[in-house]
Amino acid sequence: MSKTLVVRNGTLIDGSGRPSLRNDAIVIEGNRIKSVGALPPDVALEDRRSVEVIDAGGQWIMPGLIDAHCHVSYGYPVIKGEGKGRGTTRPEFSTLKSARNVQKVLRSGVTSISVPGGTWFTDVGVRDAIKLGLMAGPRMYVAGRMIVSYGCIEDDEPSWEGTPDHSVGKLCNTADEMVTEVRRQSKHGVNFIKMADSRSGESQMLAKEEITAVVAEAHRRNLRVGIHSRGAGSTRAAAEARVDWIIHADLATDRDLEAVAKAGMPIIPTATFLAVVVELGQKIGAEQVQLDINRMKRHFELLCELMQKARKLGIKLLVGTDTGNNSFTPHGDLHAKELEIFVKYGGYTPMEAIVAATRDNAYAVGLEGQLGELAPGKLADLIVLNKDPIADITVLQGGTHLSWVIKDGKIVDLDPRNEVLTFQQAAE
Ligand SMILES: [Zn+2]
Incomplete structure (x- = not known):
């Protein structure tokens, strides 16, 4: 059985366009989000055999x-x-x-x-x-x-x-x-x-x-x-x-x-x-x-x-x-360069650009209503960043400010040394 994953603390950008806000916990079961907000009483954080906890304190959480x-x-x-x-x-x-x-x-x-x-x-x-x-x-x-x-x-x-x-x-x-x-x-x-x-x-x-x-x-x-x-x-x-x-x-x-x-x-x-x-x-x-x-x-x-x-x-x-x-x-x-262009030249706010690249973009992968928003029942794809993308939309580029990537409720290994296929040819 897969563990319940809990992302604690952090500032939440939920993909709906609502302003960023401090969040207590996102609880993920299987590949879906179970709850967002206050930690539900039935989740026992100290039970480390069945619960895994990520502390996103001082960081920003948003949809993948x-x-x-x-x-x-x-x-x-x-x-x-x-x-x-x-x-x-x-x-x-x-x-x-x-x-x-x-x-x-x-x-x-x-x-x-x-x-x-x-x-x-x-x-x-x-x-x-x-x-x-x-x-x-x-x-x-x-x-x-x-x-x-x-x-x-x-x-x-x-x-x-x-x-x-x-x-x-x-x-x-x-x-x-x-x-x-x-x-x-x-x-x-x-x-x-x-x-x-x-x-x-x-x-x-x-x-x-x-x-x-x-x-x-x-x-x-x-x-x-x-x-x-x-x-x-x-x-x-x-x-x-x-x-x-x-x-x-x-x-x-x-x-x-x-x-x-x-x-x-x-x-x-x-x-x-x-x-x-x-x-x-x-x-x-x-x-x-x-x-x-x-x-x-x-x-x-x-x-x-x-x-x-x-x-x-x-x-x-x-x-x-x-x-x-x-x-x-x-x-x-x-x-994420397109988001920068939307903001710089298209008249979008950083929040609007993020909504376009998450909730709205779900349509382009056939999952509108299911993906791109952090809310109960949605697919659990999210990223944790060490910089605020609302303050500077360019921090989303190149993955350099990522602390965690979670896809389908599973933590992604971000170490490039663990990639299965690599491109090692030297540039000539
Ligand atoms: Zn093309």
């Missing part, structure tokens, strides 16, 4: 962070000797890479991630390995390869090559092909379908009828649909087709955003990736990042405007970072 946009099976890290291109990359290697990356994520205080796209069904495998207790890792809510048509993001090869099996895009040029792919991915255990329009929104590549067909098939099979959409046309089409969330939406006009507000789905702006590219480009030179820095800067500014507009229109924003999508977006480092 959720990253609504994190990739784990491609991009970071680039490993010397890893098979790449021409189909030589192998799913078995990719699975181990994903397993390595999710450990970093969990140890940085991120207890859940939504994974909008990866290689083969590797993330499905890693998700299940965590769920079944083979390894430690965050809760994962995963998509498979992104459904794209000719010219969309991730359709990188000429038409006579199509999208090879090791691509994270899956080429489907008709609604019928898309529906078949939804069925295939459903059979292989994904939680949601990721569609992806053009890379930077310059033109609309997916027709509204195609998005509608995917949504109908996915919803019938209890899968959600998220879409990469920077453009105005694709954002409006996605809103009208009732996708479950829209990623980016930077080029959406006010009228398109009104359509999103009316349809009621959240947007995951994902400004972190752009901020990282711009910072890195200034440091090491645009050519080396291999991305158009000025365009990235423009996208970033548009997203900051979007954050302000969304509030006025009542569109909920979720917190995602695109961690892991590239060689310079390491796992564990960036998951």
